[in-house]
Amino acid sequence: MSATDDIAPTKRPANDILVSTANNDVPARARAGFLVSKAGRKRLRYALFPAGGRPRRGTVVILQGRNECIEKYHETIGDLSRRGLGTAIMDWRGQGGSERLIRDREKGHVRSYGDYVADLDQFFEEIVLPDCAGPFYVLAHSMGGLIALLAAPRLVNRVRRMVLSTPLLVFEGLPLSMPALRSLSNLLCGIGLGTTYLGGGPRARNTTLFAGNKLTSDYARFTRNSGIYLRHPELALGGPTAAWIRASCEAVATVAEPEHRARIQVPTLIIAAGADEVVSTPAIETFGSRLKSASVLTIDGARHELLQEADAYREQFMAAFDAFIPGTDDF
Numbered sequence: 146m147s148a149t150d151d152i153a154p155t156k157r158p159a160n161d162i163l164v165s166t167a168n169n170d171v172p173a174r175a176r177a178g179f180l181v182s183k184a185g186r187k188r189l190r191y192a193l194f195p196a197g198g199r200p201r202r203g204t205v206v207i208l209q210g211r212n213e214c215i216e217k218y219h220e221t222i223g224d225l226s227r228r229g230l231g232t233a234i235m236d237w238r239g240q241g242g243s244e245r246l247i248r249d250r251e252k253g254h255v256r257s258y259g260d261y262v263a264d265l266d267q268f269f270e271e272i273v274l275p276d277c278a279g280p281f282y283v284l285a286h287s288m289g290g291l292i293a294l295l296a297a298p299r300l301v302n303r304v305r306r307m308v309l310s311t312p313l314l315v316f317e318g319l320p321l322s323m324p325a326l327r328s329l330s331n332l333l334c335g336i337g338l339g340t341t342y343l344g345g346g347p348r349a350r351n352t353t354l355f356a357g358n359k360l361t362s363d364y365a366r367f368t369r370n371s372g373i374y375l376r377h378p379e380l381a382l383g384g385p386t387a388a389w390i391r392a393s394c395e396a397v398a399t400v401a402e403p404e405h406r407a408r409i410q411v412p413t414l415i416i417a418a419g420a421d422e423v424v425s426t427p428a429i430e431t432f433g434s435r436l437k438s439a440s441v442l443t444i445d446g447a448r449h450e451l452l453q454e455a456d457a458y459r460e461q462f463m464a465a466f467d468a469f470i471p472g473t474d475d476f
Contacts, residue, residue: 162242163192164216164380166372168365172222173197177215180271182238184263190215190242191235191272194222202229202472204277206304208265208289209234210313210450211253211389212382214241216373220366221284221452224463228473230282233273237288238264241380247340251348253385254340258396262296269303282470283307283411286452287424290415291393294400298408307413308466310451311421314397315428319344327394333387345384348374359422361448363455370453401432410438414469416462418454419445 159175177192192215196202205225207218215234222232236243238261239254246254255261273281281304285293290312293300297307315323330343355367374381385393399405413436417429426443433441442465444451447458454462467473 159192162190164373164377166216166369166376168369169216169219169373171216172219172226178272180267182260182264183267184260185238185246187238187246188244189235189238189264189268191233191268193272193276194226194232194234196229196231196278197226198229200229200472201231201278202470203280203282203305204231204233204273205282205284205470206269206273207232207234208283208285208293209237209241210287210289211385212240213286214373214380216377216380217370218452225284228467230470230473231277233268233277235264235268235272237261237292240382247386249340250379251381251383252340252342253382253389255389255392257392258292258295261292262299265292265296266299274303280305280471284310284466285312286310287313287449288393291396291400294409295396297411297413298405301410304411306470307411308469309413309415310462311418311424311426311449312415312429313393313424314400314432315425317422317425323394323397326390327398330387330391330394334391339388339391340386342384343387343390348378348381348383359448360450361453361455362458363453366453366455406436409436413439414465415439415441416451416465417441417443418447418449418451418458419443420447421449423449 159171159177162177163171165171172194174195175192179188179190182189214236218234225232239246283293283304290309293307293309355364361367415429415433417426430441433439444458444461447454451462
């Protein structure tokens with residue numbers, strides 16, 4: 146056995162790795178497996194889904210938000226498949242079906258967004274480029290949108306276009322500014338409390354309270370998504386740690402730097418939600434206006450999770466996607 150054999154990707158039947166729940170079956174002909182990250186040697190779960198429609202138009206790489214998993218995107222994967230687009234998707238380190246980073250598996254934790262970027266780069270090199278049909282596009286949500294912006298200079302020769310749904314640039318509704326939050330999280334990490342909760346706590350048990358949720362106005366999709374975590378709590382997270390908050394603040398500060406913005410050359414459509422209570426819509430609109438390679442659309446009345454929203458909002462998102470991704474506007 147060579148020194149690299151134990152970090153080669155493993156591939157198994159999708160039904161051994163992905164799960165079906167009520168009204169959320171695993172899409173047909175899925176392939177799934179694990180790759181072992183070069184940064185920290187963590188097992189990362191991924192899945193590939195072929196295009197069903199004709200003509201074949203390429204592959205969309207979905208970058209999830211915090212506390213999301215592959216199964217949450219089954220509906221979107223089906224939408225893409227009917228458009229002739231395959232999907233490649235990976236659970237980020239520390240969440241979903243990927244290996245956790247600290248002993249308490251419910252804490253949303255990461256050391257640095259540089260680790261996310263390294264994992265994405267490895268996913269492209271070992272899975273997407275050899276196993277999926279080009280051209281390649283990115284569809285990213287919230288935290289995934291921030292990762293996409295951070296990784297964009299490295300994606301310029303791999304990805305034709307990116308669509309970012311409500312990217313995390315500023316937290317909404319907090320009493321602290323991003324610089325103050327960064328200072329607080331730095332302090333906690335500096336005194337050895339980086340793995341403590343900062344914002345939220347352990348995951349609530351056996352609750353699916355639709356009223357007052359900040360994510361979607363669609364009851365059916367909210368119930369479907371809650372059912373994933375009720376049936377498979379091992380896929381869920383509680384609140385983020387101080388280290389995750391610090392890493393997020395550092396990543397936001399990096400992508401806001403003029404030098405970094407100038408290096409983002411992948412044509413990008415940023416879609417904000419007009420009623421977002423998780424991330425700041427004005428911050429998204431301001432950032433997009435300063436990015437030469439980007440345009441911004443705000444969907445009035447929509448909540449944070451646009452791909453999990455009611456049809457009245459979700460259909461606007463998909464229409465914008467179709468108009469921006471080459472070859473899909475005639476769908």
